[in-house]
Amino acid sequence: MDVFQQNASASKELIVFNFRFPRLLVSLLAGAGLAVSGYLFQTVTHNDLADPGILGINAGAGLTVLIYLGFFARGENSWYLPLIACVGSCGATCLVYYFGRQAERITPNRLLLAGVAVNAGISALTLIATIRVSKDNYQFVTAWLAGTIWGTTWQHVFLLLPWLICLIPAVLLRGRALEVLELGDEIAVGLGVRLKRTQLFVLICAVCLAAASVSIAGSISFVGLIAPHIARQFTGKKNNQTLVMTALIGGILLLFSDILARVILPSGEMAAGIIVSLIGAPYFILQLLKKS
Incomplete structure (x- = not known):
């Protein structure tokens, strides 16, 4: 509270505004992006087990970002890093x-x-690419692959924020078509939905959201699987309210995982992606058994 009341020292203000606050925002934004991406994949594929991490979308983005950071990047992350991740995700x-x-x-x-x-x-x-990376970049690359949010700055916030501001409202505007799409492809066509065009639009949004989030927060799985399921427990069905709830739950889940990763070890910290996987892997197995 002293920081916001401008009664704190310069060092505390530096820690809060330059380190803690950007990290908090990146956790919320990346979690929301991954969660909405999983929601869209589950809607298009009619599969509640679909997730950008399980479907290889995160891995594709991670591979291209790893190759860029490990072999071509010089200095700070560039503004087109999310575009590089999108190439891998699309592939x-x-x-x-x-x-x-x-x-x-x-x-x-x-x-x-x-x-x-x-x-x-x-x-x-x-x-293989990790093995071939230089020794100077090896520690950073391995931490990034584990899904760490450590070291994120305001630059990372501004890299990720435009993607969510543009894509999530665009998806919300197509909310009615998504509700109809949930009923099945044949019913959607019968009700006048342009199936192929709608599916392509939704897939592009899902891929871009996942790629942008992974390029900033690292390779984090299971957020897109868990958040839509929890959101539907509150709303009961898929609609725009569920999509917004999914984004909120995804952001809170990744933020909670990042906080837990910081305090779980007596010294140092664990990658947030590891905490999410510890939560998500049993949840995925449980859902898989229920589906069977």
Whole structure:
């Protein structure tokens, strides 16, 4: 409170406004972006187990960002880093779609299996790239791959914020079409929804949200899986209210994980992505057993 009342020392103000506050905002924004991305993937694929991390979208973004940071970057992160992540995410999306389609149709189970396979393959390439990275960048790259938010600054906030400001309202404007899409492809077509165009728009938004979030916060999985499920417990169905609730829960989940990662060790801190995985992996297995 002393900081906001301007009664704190210069060192405390520096810590709060230059280190803690940007880190808090990045946690909220990245968590919201990953959560909304998972919500959109689950809506389009009609699969409640879909998640950008499980489908390989995060891995594709992580690979291209890793290659850039490890071999080409000089100095601070560039403003086009999210675009580099989008290239990797789009490539992973194309692979998942190619291997997941069956007779020109997308089946949820086949898409999930294709995503797991693509994720495994890209993860192997990422490991090889990590081995080949220089010693100076190795520690930073491994921490980034674990999903750490340590060291984020106001520059990272301004890198991520425009993507959410543009994409989430655009998705909300298509909220009615998303509600109809949830009823099934055949019903959506019968009710006048332009199916292919709507699916393409939603997929592009989901890929860009996941890529931008991963490029700033690192490779974090399961946020996009957990947040939509929790949101539907409050709203009961998928609509714009659920989407907003999903964004809030995703941001709070990643923020809570980051805070827990900072205090769980007596010295130093753990990556927030590890905490999210410890929460998300059992949840994913439980949902998978319920689906079976």
